[in-house]
Amino acid sequence: MTLKTMTMTAVVALGTAAAATAEEVRVYNWSDYIDEGLLEKFEKETGIDLIYDVFDSNEVLETKMLAGGSGYDVVVPTGSFMARQIQAGAFQKLDPSKLPNKGNMWGAIEERTSKYDPGNEYSINYMWGTTGIGVNAGKVKEVLGEDAPIDSLELVFNPANMEKLASCGVHFLDAPDEMIPAALKYIGEDPNSMDADVVAKAEPVLMAVRPYITKFHSSEYINALANGDICVAFGWSGDILQARDRAAEAENGVEIEYNAPKEGALMWFDQMTIPVDAPNPEGAHKFLNFIMDAQNMAAASNYVYYANGNKASQEFLEEDVIGDPAIYPNEETVQNLYIKEGYPPKVQRKATRLWTKVKSGT
Amino acid sequence: MRRFVLIAIPYVWLLALFLVPFAIVLKIALSDAAVARPPYFPQFDWAEGIAAFIAELDFENFVWLTEDDLYWKAYLSSLKIAVISTFFTLLAGYPIAYGMARAPEEWRPTLMMLVILPFWTSFLIRVYAWMGILSNEGFLNQFLMWIGVISEPLTILNTNSAVYIGIVYTYLPFMILPVYSALERLDGSLIEAAEDLGCSRLTAFWLVTIPLSKTGIIAGSFLVFIPVLGEFVIPSLLGGSDTLMIGKVLWEEFFSNRDWPVASAVAVVLLLLLVIPIVLFQRNQQKQQEAE
Amino acid sequence: MIHFQNVTKRYGEFTAIDNLTIDIYEREFYALLGPSGCGKTTLMRMLAGFETPTEGKIFLAGQDIAPVPPNKRAVNMMFQSYALFPHLSIWENIAFGLKREKMPKHDINDRVEEMLRLTRLEKFARRKPHQISGGQRQRVALARSLAKHPKLLLLDEPLGALDKKLRQDTQFELMDIQEKTGTTFVIVTHDQEEAMTVASRVAVMDHGKIIQVSTPDRIYENPNSVYVADFIGDVNLIEGTAKLNGSDSYAMSWHEGHAPLSIKSPNAFSDGQKCHLAIRPEKVAISADQPAEADNAVQGRILDIAYLGNISTYHVELPTGAVIKAQTANTRRIARRAFTWEDTVWLSWTATAGVLLAD
Numbered sequence A: 001m002t003l004k005t006m007t008m009t010a011v012v013a014l015g016t017a018a019a020a021t022a023e024e025v026r027v028y029n030w031s032d033y034i035d036e037g038l039l040e041k042f043e044k045e046t047g048i049d050l051i052y053d054v055f056d057s058n059e060v061l062e063t064k065m066l067a068g069g070s071g072y073d074v075v076v077p078t079g080s081f082m083a084r085q086i087q088a089g090a091f092q093k094l095d096p097s098k099l100p101n102k103g104n105m106w107g108a109i110e111e112r113t114s115k116y117d118p119g120n121e122y123s124i125n126y127m128w129g130t131t132g133i134g135v136n137a138g139k140v141k142e143v144l145g146e147d148a149p150i151d152s153l154e155l156v157f158n159p160a161n162m163e164k165l166a167s168c169g170v171h172f173l174d175a176p177d178e179m180i181p182a183a184l185k186y187i188g189e190d191p192n193s194m195d196a197d198v199v200a201k202a203e204p205v206l207m208a209v210r211p212y213i214t215k216f217h218s219s220e221y222i223n224a225l226a227n228g229d230i231c232v233a234f235g236w237s238g239d240i241l242q243a244r245d246r247a248a249e250a251e252n253g254v255e256i257e258y259n260a261p262k263e264g265a266l267m268w269f270d271q272m273t274i275p276v277d278a279p280n281p282e283g284a285h286k287f288l289n290f291i292m293d294a295q296n297m298a299a300a301s302n303y304v305y306y307a308n309g310n311k312a313s314q315e316f317l318e319e320d321v322i323g324d325p326a327i328y329p330n331e332e333t334v335q336n337l338y339i340k341e342g343y344p345p346k347v348q349r350k351a352t353r354l355w356t357k358v359k360s361g362t
Numbered sequence B: 001m002r003r004f005v006l007i008a009i010p011y012v013w014l015l016a017l018f019l020v021p022f023a024i025v026l027k028i029a030l031s032d033a034a035v036a037r038p039p040y041f042p043q044f045d046w047a048e049g050i051a052a053f054i055a056e057l058d059f060e061n062f063v064w065l066t067e068d069d070l071y072w073k074a075y076l077s078s079l080k081i082a083v084i085s086t087f088f089t090l091l092a093g094y095p096i097a098y099g100m101a102r103a104p105e106e107w108r109p110t111l112m113m114l115v116i117l118p119f120w121t122s123f124l125i126r127v128y129a130w131m132g133i134l135s136n137e138g139f140l141n142q143f144l145m146w147i148g149v150i151s152e153p154l155t156i157l158n159t160n161s162a163v164y165i166g167i168v169y170t171y172l173p174f175m176i177l178p179v180y181s182a183l184e185r186l187d188g189s190l191i192e193a194a195e196d197l198g199c200s201r202l203t204a205f206w207l208v209t210i211p212l213s214k215t216g217i218i219a220g221s222f223l224v225f226i227p228v229l230g231e232f233v234i235p236s237l238l239g240g241s242d243t244l245m246i247g248k249v250l251w252e253e254f255f256s257n258r259d260w261p262v263a264s265a266v267a268v269v270l271l272l273l274l275v276i277p278i279v280l281f282q283r284n285q286q287k288q289q290e291a292e
Numbered sequence C: 001m002i003h004f005q006n007v008t009k010r011y012g013e014f015t016a017i018d019n020l021t022i023d024i025y026e027r028e029f030y031a032l033l034g035p036s037g038c039g040k041t042t043l044m045r046m047l048a049g050f051e052t053p054t055e056g057k058i059f060l061a062g063q064d065i066a067p068v069p070p071n072k073r074a075v076n077m078m079f080q081s082y083a084l085f086p087h088l089s090i091w092e093n094i095a096f097g098l099k100r101e102k103m104p105k106h107d108i109n110d111r112v113e114e115m116l117r118l119t120r121l122e123k124f125a126r127r128k129p130h131q132i133s134g135g136q137r138q139r140v141a142l143a144r145s146l147a148k149h150p151k152l153l154l155l156d157e158p159l160g161a162l163d164k165k166l167r168q169d170t171q172f173e174l175m176d177i178q179e180k181t182g183t184t185f186v187i188v189t190h191d192q193e194e195a196m197t198v199a200s201r202v203a204v205m206d207h208g209k210i211i212q213v214s215t216p217d218r219i220y221e222n223p224n225s226v227y228v229a230d231f232i233g234d235v236n237l238i239e240g241t242a243k244l245n246g247s248d249s250y251a252m253s254w255h256e257g258h259a260p261l262s263i264k265s266p267n268a269f270s271d272g273q274k275c276h277l278a279i280r281p282e283k284v285a286i287s288a289d290q291p292a293e294a295d296n297a298v299q300g301r302i303l304d305i306a307y308l309g310n311i312s313t314y315h316v317e318l319p320t321g322a323v324i325k326a327q328t329a330n331t332r333r334i335a336r337r338a339f340t341w342e343d344t345v346w347l348s349w350t351a352t353a354g355v356l357l358a359d
Ligand SMILES: Nc1ncnc2c1ncn2[C@@H]1O[C@H](COP(=O)(O)OP(=O)(O)OP(=O)(O)O)[C@@H](O)[C@H]1O
Pocket: C011, C014, C015, C016, C034, C035, C036, C037, C038, C039, C040, C041, C042, C043, C190
């Protein structure tokens, strides 16, 4: 729930009103999620004007999609959100004949994304990652000892550990869709359960560690980790790796490490789709096809440190991307990854309410 | 004809910018959430006629608001935050307004500019700047540690204190301007008369200055209180996750639950709660005009 | 009771009060008269405690009042603008000072009622200041400043806003109140007639200095300077040179070809000294024929007649070009008035009618 995006989108909305004379494609993607060089490359190759806006909350994107008339040709929702939006009729089916590069996609990923988008008819995968634990290893070991369970949910859901960690600072994502499944996984329940009673079981787990959490926030932990303000963050893989690089650049002695919890980590997918009322679906297809080009996709991943769903791109990936198990997990870890679909409205309400209670105590 | 147009303008204004949006929100509040685009039902359909449409509306969502204690707790918590921050804004704004009104005449436009100047930068940027000031390694802590007042950084950001600081800072001009205009009109000889009749400086202030700036104080307090009650941005940026405010609850209903109808119901109730202070505010303004 | 000792007040470079020494006595009605900006209000404000003298000392009942703040002085001021508290009723306005003294409640009641009666405001006690007339407001201000039994009451142009009739009534009311209460009044006014009417002593000021302090009649009849003579009332000024002519008589030559004027003056002049004869218009007689036994007589032509109802003022141009004003009481109807424009007439006055003043 970041506001930076809300203002940006407001500014963008004004821009959208401008008349479309030359052919243009409007893309709405997450902030800091592409190599800007690719945008220029696209314009040069196709002669289409590319208008690129950013957001950083699924909720904001979803509201635009549900309200309709966003004016965008390509948007990038996360899988669980997208599933619901497909149901609401927010997107149009892709035309495979206009996507010759679709053959580059990675079957293993497509299989998983078909849970959200059966048959991958509406979307292609852009990036994927895991939700896990970032630690300032030195500090955590200082507090919990050398054998601190930094690769386990024990670290963040066991109140005994959390009580000690509170002194050096812990951030959780402010995202019930991520945190509730993790809590369920910790107590051995199905993280992807759509049963309200099962979801409710996450509440005592979260309430027990709530007093020790410094903040629930979905982006501040990048800086906080890098600066050494906090020692643990439950967050998105790419963000934590970014924190790791920032700390390394700053040479402030902070060493950040990312682990997908060994009990199992949530795997998420950001999917590129075309809104049902896109002004230029033709151009949108051209953009998707451009992104699916192996070299382009590799360039994007090399830039943002996230894994992508493009098998052909892997030969162009740099070693510190393809070779980093935090980005491209090894087989064993992949076995443990789980995915989560969107909650139906009634359960969603329960989840939100539960989350409000966790955050505010009310 | 021209008279008619002149009279009509405020009504058209009211209709276009308040009543029509309110009617739309109310209509959504009376609908049911649905997986659709837009995500509620019923949609108005000319073919089926208005009667069929209205028959689908109900007050279910308002009933729901009474069933979960979250809502009234959030309303109360907002009320509390609004009252406290209005009080602190008054506490901070009054002396500033007083100083401005007492300053030499030729300085006053400059001082006024200084009060208004921050409005020229985006409100969000200013709130972000406060994050930089208040954070653990922010300017405030660095300064306090440098002068040796504290040895460990204070945690201010993400607490209610930060929310109060942000609100007082943001809404200060809304307090200063009406109080200043009341104080500026105050005849200095009244204070001298009070002193002449046996008041000390302080009693003269209590017995003359405060009562005579009362309309300004009331106007300023409402101008702060009313928007703060529905404030969302400041608590989300500066507050902690436990800062409960109705604006945040509304946001969650709308964005997390995608329950536009319940979100609209929350908004309608908030508006109705605001009507009371707004009416009181109008009264005060009217009284002030009559007094002149 | 009050003693100003070499008091000077400067605002930056500007000197508002210039080395001033005066005394004001108990139970006196003391009027300060002078042109705008001469320092009257400044003087009052120093007495009330709102300004401190730059130099010199002010004594009240023998005590230096410099360290006493305004709220501790037994001095009350009635402000030029009245300064009534708009948020309080008339009753509360009058009671304001009494409450500060922590006076018992029923004593306050009695005192306020008394003040209301004195100023005939009983009917308005519950109203707010903006609900009464200007004259009534002025009386409230007076009642409020009197309520505390001040030893000294300062009135800064208290009647400036009133019409002539109301002003006159109020002047008599003020005198009446002063007599009844025995308070010392210091009144500032622009209006010399008002000062003459109410005051037991009048001080004429100019540029922060006191020019003359005296009873109203002496100020009028015996001004000590051309400035005072000119400032108070109407006056004819004739310039000339003095020549001693007996013990206190002078012959003043004023224009070639005219007989010198014969004047009796207590002020001493040396022969050939430049001087002014100041003579009030009502002391100049006007006649068609040359008066037989006048000390001084000159001929002239009527230039203008100002009819003021009870009196008329004739502006008579002398052959020298000077214009002399003469006043007569209108005891007859206009239709049968003796003189009209362009008539040639004689003006005459006695040797004691005017005063001889130094340059
Ligand atoms: N606060 C001040 N700063 C500077 N000069 C001042 C101040 N107050 C008064 N003066 C000056 O001192 C002089 C005397 O002022 P004062 O008010 O005593 O005049 P006044 O005799 O009461 O005039 P008026 O009859 O017009 O009321 C004026 O020339 C005025 O400009």
